[in-house]
Amino acid sequence: MRIAWMGLHRGEEPPLVGEHGSGTIFFSGCPLHCTYCQNCQISGRENPVGIEVSPAELAGLLLSLQQMGAANANLVTGTHFIPSVVESILLAKAQGFTLPIVWNSSGFESPTTLELIDPLVDLYLVDVKTLEKGVAARFCGSGSYAQAIIPVMEYLLEKHPEVTVDVSGILRGVLVRHMVFPGAFSATIEVLRWFARHAKGKAWLSLMVQFVPPQGEAMPAVTERQYDRLLQVLDELEIEDGFVQELADNIPWIPDFTRDNPFPETFAEPLPAFLALRSR
């Protein structure tokens, strides 16, 4: 496996962050190549930033995250390493690892492969980026995403037809993430309608509106009128469970994975054991 960064991250949805932060593992590489990717230093095809780790090393790092007080182990874009990730988690569990596992992915993966890791996953944070081929081709680097996401969601919703929150605030089930793409407002409405038909009552929704355009490109942000329309559609479709990002004048920042802490200081804290492995 190749890993770009590990540490506590506080930029996730509130129940994931807990007291100290979500224990986030950013894997290097990605099956998609989105034109807007903010993590392009680590997601690209050619020499993505990161270090190679064995399953035994990742097991040790997971245990260090637990000691650091992480609320969970949040595995970001690990799709292409699933068999080794499974081996790592099993090794860690044999040594006392008990954190909930969050599978945080684009959804561009196959149900057959997900079956390998499913018994270990507590919460899926899965994107439904779009159901329109043209929008997928333009933003995700592959028109086939629009078809590929459907069987993945069918599989997940059948296996996990309910979101639960236990006494310690641990969320289990499926949380669908959707980002509004610039100039593709109707594609978002289509996703919301799909969610209401197929996922409402089973999964939660996290709707994000703060799109950060690729460097050097000017793209229209979601307007207040569009934001009000989104809230109205959520109301009409009776989608109540989940999160809606605020429409704010956000200063866009792109993480720099060549730094010990790629994120603003208040957002994240690196795992010392990972930095030690990186500098060996």
Ligand code: SF4
């Ligand atoms: S799925 Fe996420 S990590 Fe992968 S290329 Fe798209 S935005 Fe980047």
